[in-house]
Amino acid sequence: MMQVAQIVGREDRETLWRPLQTFTVTRIVIVLVLLVYLGFNTTKGADEMGFHFDWETGVAYLVLSAVFALLSVYLQSRFMLQLLAQLTVDIVAITMLYIAAGGARSGLAILYLFPLAGCAILAPLLLALFFVSMVTLILLAESAYQVLHSTSDASSSRAGLYGAAFFAAIYVVNRLAAKLIKQEELAVRRGRELQLQEAINRLVIADMGDGILVVSRNSEVLAANPAAERMLGLSFASRQALAKLVEIPALVPIADAFFAWMARPAETSGADASAFVLIRPGDHLAENSGLTFDGRRDLFTHLKLRFAKVTSEDLPEGRTVIFLQNVSEIENQAQQLKLASMGRLTASIAHEVRNPLSAISHAASLLNEDITHPTQSRLLKIVSDNVVRLNRMIEDILKLSRRAHVNHEPLQLSSFLADIVEEFREGHSIAPEAIELVSMRNHRVRFDPLHLREVVLNLLSNAVRYASGRDGSIRIHAFSPVAGRIELHVQDDGPAITPKVRSHLFEPFYTTSSKGTGLGLYVARELCLNNDAMLDYEYRMDMSSEGMEQPIGRFVITFAVDNPL
Structure with a gap:
């Protein structure tokens, strides 16, 4: 059952079509060499009837080989059926030439190694051993026929040696091919898993709220996710011409924070790998940087930067991933809480502080009317100036409570x-x-x-x-x-x-x-x-x-x- 499953599984293996195409091209070359060999024997006075039979068989074999080559290229379906048909034609054609040439003494038995080796590579072991058995039986039958007809140089041992050699060679080739096929299956499976993981990573990175920039040591932007483009107000339209952070004036604060982090000692760079910067998205774009302004109306963005170094043996210079978090929304929420607290505070100040200040100011004015001594006048002026200052401070605080009432x-x-x-x-x-x-x-x-x-x-x-x-x-x-x-x-x-x-x-x-x-x-x-x-x-x-x-x-x-x- 396992062998049957292997045979069925090979129908859908796309990578086996290329070896099958190589197999068909090699067959054509061997047939052409064989025809040249037959033509060379003709010049030495071979039997005319035997020559015509060999020549017709060779030409028919060549035509079928060309048909098989075209089918393997333009009709890539039913792989196992095409392979069995080719192997059957190979064995029949080589057997006809082998018997017509006189059997074992012709030396054509070595031609069987070509289809048998192809079968060992492209077919399961059970099928390969089946074809080896068929070829061995043909060799033994032909040798037995020669012995029965008392041919002088007939010997069954030669056919047995050919059969044993074919069995050993095909078994070794099949096992090696099976190992390669297993490694191929593992590589394909791992490749699919990596593609799936890469697709998941792209999806997560594209949909995550935090921005991601991948930069080199000289601050060249190598990759960016959509969130980073939205935060920076930039669109990395040309992936072949990404700019450096230092070349975009609006992103210079990010570049400064990056270089400051790079300059820190290695043992302390990971302890607090974060910084806060304020940027203006899309402002003063660098010329020919491959970046375009995306039309955002945001005037500024407060970002929290977090740095992480990525190193690899194949990439000695390394890369740095900069995580961007927009903290403006957090600040806005904190601002609302602050305003709520300020509103309660200003209501208390207006009631508890302004009335006493008014009384102090009025009392100072009355005292100033009756005082003539310069020292006392100077002290009263100090009191009056500080009352005015406190009153101005209260007015400033009260203005904050009126922030909620905006008329745009x-x-x-x-x-x-x-x-x-x-x-x-x-x-x-x-x-x-x-x-x-x-x-x-x-x-x-x-x-x-x-x-x-x-x-x-x-x-x-x-x-x-x-x-x-x-x-x-x-x-x-x-x-x-x-x-x-x-x-x-x-x-x-x-x-x-x-x-x-x-x-x-x-x-x-x-x-x-x-x-x-x-x-x-x-x-x-x-x-x-x-x-x-x-x-x-x-x-x-x-x-x-x-x-x-x-x-x-x-x-x-x-x-x-x-x-x-």
Whole structure:
């Protein structure tokens, strides 16, 4: 039963068709050589009738061999039937030539080795031994016939030796072929398992929420899953021309974190292989990088990066897998919880703190009317100044509680900013030329007017505090660096904020001024976030007062766009 199952199983084995085709081509070559051999014997005066019989048999054998070759190429079905037909024709043709040539003394018995070896490779052992037995019986029968007719050189031992040699050779060849077939079956099964596992891995990686980047040591992106493309706002359209992280300005924070991780000692690189970066998806794409902007409206993405090194003996330089997790949603949830707590806190502050402050301020004003001593007047002024500061801090905190009430109106940015600047000039007695509005096109953004007014006034107040006061010392510049994005820059000619201060700039209650509350910029950023915008302090290349290009700090508001013109 096992042998029958092997025979049936070979019907569907595609890889056996190639050996069968080789078998048919080899048969044609052997037949051609045999015909040449017969023609050579003709020149030596062989029997004419025997020659015609051998020649007709050889030509018929050649035609059938060509037919078998065509069938194995163009009709790849019923493998075992084709093999049995070819073996039967081989044995019949060789037997006819063998008997016509005089039997064992002709030396043609060696031709049987060709079909028997092919049968041992392509057929199960039982079938191969069957054909060997048939050939051995033919050889013995022909030898017995020669002995009965008292042929002088007739010998049955020669046929027995041929049969024994065929049995031994075919058994060895069949066992070797069986081992190769088992190894092939194992390789095919493992290959299918690997293909299935690879398909599962692709499905999991494609559908997982975390992004995956595979990069080389020089930060070249070798692969990316769809989640990573969505997070970065990029589409890796050309897999043959993937760019390096350092070549895409928007992804430079990821490259910096990657190189910082690579520079760490090997024993500590796995201890805390994570970092947090803030990027702007799709901003300032590198030319000829094979990457395209996918039209996302997201203004920024806060990512948690996790690094894992992949090494292999065949790949000495190794690869690094960067896992990207978008923590913006987590931050938004935390922000909602923070706002809820802030709302409860501000309600308590409004009731418990503002009334006592009003009483203290009123009492200080009454005392100031009756005091004439300079020292007492100075102390009362200190009390009044701190009351004003506390009251301003409370007002800033109360503004946070009003964040939930947003009116996303489409604003004409140029006219809106012109009105705010004019109001600010009059309220702070600033020269008209001190604040310069640069390149104000007809940009439209979606932003709550009251919130945007609060943000811009806060930034202008900071700028006035540090600007020189000369003409154009404060510049407000609105432009669109890429499609679907508008930026508003507010900068002054005062000293730039140091990187150390910048890292804490938007933290609540952090201030470098003795008169500040540390809540102005924090409130301004929170208002921007609530209007789908982003406020940050950035160093951009610009012309200095000396006419040289250098990085100059400025506050940058990135807006959500409403029908840009």
